[in-house]
Amino acid sequence: MIDTNVNLFRWPFRRLIGDDPASLVERLRKKGVTQAWAASFEGLFCRDVAGVNARLAEACRRHGRNFLVPFGCVNPKSPDWEEDLRRCHEVHKMPGIRLHPNYHGYMLDDPALARLLPMAATRGLLVQIALSMEDPRTQFPLMQVPPADPSPLAGLLPRFPKLRLVLLNAGYWGGATTPHISRIKEAGNVWFDIAMNERVGGLARLIAETSPSRVVFGSHYPFFYFESALLKVRSAGLPRDQELAITEGNARSLLNGRV
Amino acid sequence: MTLDRRTVLKSFVAGFASAGSLAGAGNAGGAPGPGPGFRVWDMHTHLHGVEGATPEARMAELVRHMDRLGIERLILSQGYDQYIRNPTPDEVREENDRVMRAVRHFPDRAYGSVYLSPTNVEFCLEEFDRCVRDGPMISVGELEADVRCNSPALDPIVERAIALKVPILQHTWIKTNGSDPGESTPYDLAELARRHPQAQFVCGHTGGNWELGIRAIRDVKNVCAGIAGSDPTSGFVEMAVRELGAERVVYGSDAGGRSFASQMAKVVGAEIPDSAKELILGGNLRRLLRPSLEAKGLKS
Numbered sequence: 294m295i296d297t298n299v300n301l302f303r304w305p306f307r308r309l310i311g312d313d314p315a316s317l318v319e320r321l322r323k324k325g326v327t328q329a330w331a332a333s334f335e336g337l338f339c340r341d342v343a344g345v346n347a348r349l350a351e352a353c354r355r356h357g358r359n360f361l362v363p364f365g366c367v368n369p370k371s372p373d374w375e376e377d378l379r380r381c382h383e384v385h386k387m388p389g390i391r392l393h394p395n396y397h398g399y400m401l402d403d404p405a406l407a408r409l410l411p412m413a414a415t416r417g418l419l420v421q422i423a424l425s426m427e428d429p430r431t432q433f434p435l436m437q438v439p440p441a442d443p444s445p446l447a448g449l450l451p452r453f454p455k456l457r458l459v460l461l462n463a464g465y466w467g468g469a470t471t472p473h474i475s476r477i478k479e480a481g482n483v484w485f486d487i488a489m490n491e492r493v494g495g496l497a498r499l500i501a502e503t504s505p506s507r508v509v510f511g512s513h514y515p516f517f518y519f520e521s522a523l524l525k526v527r528s529a530g531l532p533r534d535q536e537l538a539i540t541e542g543n544a545r546s547l548l549n550g551r552v
Numbered sequence: 553m554t555l556d557r558r559t560v561l562k563s564f565v566a567g568f569a570s571a572g573s574l575a576g577a578g579n580a581g582g583a584p585g586p587g588p589g590f591r592v593w594d595m596h597t598h599l600h601g602v603e604g605a606t607p608e609a610r611m612a613e614l615v616r617h618m619d620r621l622g623i624e625r626l627i628l629s630q631g632y633d634q635y636i637r638n639p640t641p642d643e644v645r646e647e648n649d650r651v652m653r654a655v656r657h658f659p660d661r662a663y664g665s666v667y668l669s670p671t672n673v674e675f676c677l678e679e680f681d682r683c684v685r686d687g688p689m690i691s692v693g694e695l696e697a698d699v700r701c702n703s704p705a706l707d708p709i710v711e712r713a714i715a716l717k718v719p720i721l722q723h724t725w726i727k728t729n730g731s732d733p734g735e736s737t738p739y740d741l742a743e744l745a746r747r748h749p750q751a752q753f754v755c756g757h758t759g760g761n762w763e764l765g766i767r768a769i770r771d772v773k774n775v776c777a778g779i780a781g782s783d784p785t786s787g788f789v790e791m792a793v794r795e796l797g798a799e800r801v802v803y804g805s806d807a808g809g810r811s812f813a814s815q816m817a818k819v820v821g822a823e824i825p826d827s828a829k830e831l832i833l834g835g836n837l838r839r840l841l842r843p844s845l846e847a848k849g850l851k852s
Contacts (some may be wrong), residue, residue: 307763309786310823406804428783430727431761437728489783492601493617493808514786518821524813528620 296321296522297421298461298486298511299329301352301361302438303337306433311515314356322360324519329361330421330544333393336366342377346391351384363547364421365406365434367413369405370398378409382416388551389419391461395441402445410449415455419547423461425489426516428496445484447476451507456482457547464489464499484547486511487522489537496529505535509544565659585795586820586829592623593834594812595754596633596694596721596780596804599654605631609837615661616805624834627804628655629694629721630667638698641675644765645669649681655688663850664689665721665839669697670705680712690844694756698734704819708749717843719752721778721804738768740834745772754778754802757821762788766795773800776836781806784814789822790833802836 303312307454311317318409321329335348336342346365353361365376365381366388368389381387385386390413394401401422414422423442432438444458450458463485477483490499513520526539555655578781586592597614617696618626630647639647644829648665655662666683685689692713699705701722713720725731736760744752751774758777759765762785769775777800779791792801805815819832838852845852 307785307787310790311786367756418708427785429729430725431783431785432728433663434728457825491809491811491814493614493811494603495811516786518784520821521814521817524621524817525811528617528813530620 294324294326294461294540295510295518296329296512296514297509297544298488298513299331299361299424300334300513300516301331301349302333302334304516306436309515309539310324314361315397315501317515318357318360322520324523326539327360328367328544329357330364330389330422331357332366332423334404335408335540336391337393337396338370340371340419342366342371342374343380344370346377346385346387348437350387364372364385364389364419366391366393367409368397369394369409371404374405374409375412377457378412382418387418388548389421391421391423393423393426395438401441401443401449407449407452410453410456410458414453416505417461417551421461425462428515429448443477447480448485450477450480454482455467457484457506458482459484459486459509462489462513464491464495475502478507484508484509484543488517490525494529496525497531499530500529500535500539504532505538506543506546508539509547510540576637576818580716586622586826587834590622591828591834591838592803592816593619593625593837594618594626594780594805594807595802596756596778596805596838597626597628598726599628599650599808600633607650608657610808611658611662612852615658617807618661619813621638621816623812623816624661625798626662626807627665627691627721627837629665631694634698638668638671641672641679644675644679648679650719651759652688663691665691665693668692668695668709670695670696670699670703671697673705673708676709677712679708680716684716684718684844688848690841690848690850691718691721694723695720695722695736696756697736699741699788700734701736702740706744710744710751714748714750717842717847719754719844721754721756723756723837724759724765725757726761726764727760737749740766741775742769742772745769749774752776754804754840756804757781757806758788758792765790770795776800776802776823776840778802779818780804780815781810781833784817784821786821789818790824793824793828793832798824798831799839800835801828801832802840803833 301337335345339345349363353363365387367377484507599610602610650662655664666689724736753775757776758784805812842852
């Protein structure tokens, strides 16, 4: 099982079980995970993104070699972000990056993002966009960050056909109710994780609206209970081939043997 | 259809145990799951957000999904379309009639819970008697009204609930980005519960901001924490058990707006003893409902 949506280190407003890399790896292995795509909570808050990515890469090597796959942070509103992108690819050998537009203060129609996406695609980097991290109703009062609106992606994605984009935490708070989400789903180069997919029958509905090959397993662990994503898959009544595709095959295809 | 739910649950748990082989992993030891023999009762469900053109069809859809997770029974309350502000008596009756229609066809899988709006107390008590005293419903709420629940307008409803020995599920939220007008908080519920120590309450959503909600109800022993209807944020159930005791934590999903899966995961994934999970997933709810069920000759 490949978990495409994991974060390392501490969330600043709550101690989480599994917020140190060693215990996170131990717990994920016990849950049947064979590979986890890991970003860093630090990437949301620290301005020294290069340092964040170096610590992430080191933790993945030290605690999860051949298990934790680092996805570096790039903030396209930060000076010289192009160097962060280069280091993710060339120095840390990361297969992808994870963006946090709402925490970094830009909308998805920002010209900076339109510059970043083709550069990542040219390098063959998979791009994950975390549309949200937390229900806005439960955020710390002094740190209120509304979800990113994915609507601009409908116009953006067709411009970069070589891009491979995964939307994380798209669902209950991340865009299921926005008017353009159906157009985004029509793009051939976008995938969806299931961490914030909700409602009774929600996963089957997402698959029907997209494709069994465009949905990947993502837990948002350790912020969420891992079992939330697992139970969604196990209780969706999916044919076995679809379940296998979602829990592993689609993610493996996305990385295309790069790990 | 007759279903052996323990068999379903066992096969479901066996499915967990094979997680590794399914995904090509060699070992999925420590796989999650409540374990065989757990009797899962869901205190907090609605027909809203469920596919189906009629209450009966939506209930059938809920049962289909309950079976996949080994949920034995749910408690159903109002909510079919959009939330109704300041509902008229006719609208309240319609909500309760829909619930009674839905559960009538699934007597071994669901009980109904009465919806009341305290803006019209006299009608409220009539509706209480129609649905609970003289009807099939076995509890009150989710009470989600346009009046905060610390209002004296709630007192006659609570007194009737005490008389009939039925628990009350009260909606509560503490929304960082602003509560709705008249929306109740756990602080309001704690105030109401202190006025009525003989009543039994479940704090719906535990205020959403559960770290605050748990603390707000901590010293009010006749209030349990309802875990339904919020993100499956890890640590919720562990803190509730630590601060309240497992006997004061009650599983619910808030389906159909939420999935059974994400909400059950809060218990299944919590690092607490199995004995605590058993209480939270159904034991506590059956204890709360026992007087009401026995009065109607129903089994818990």
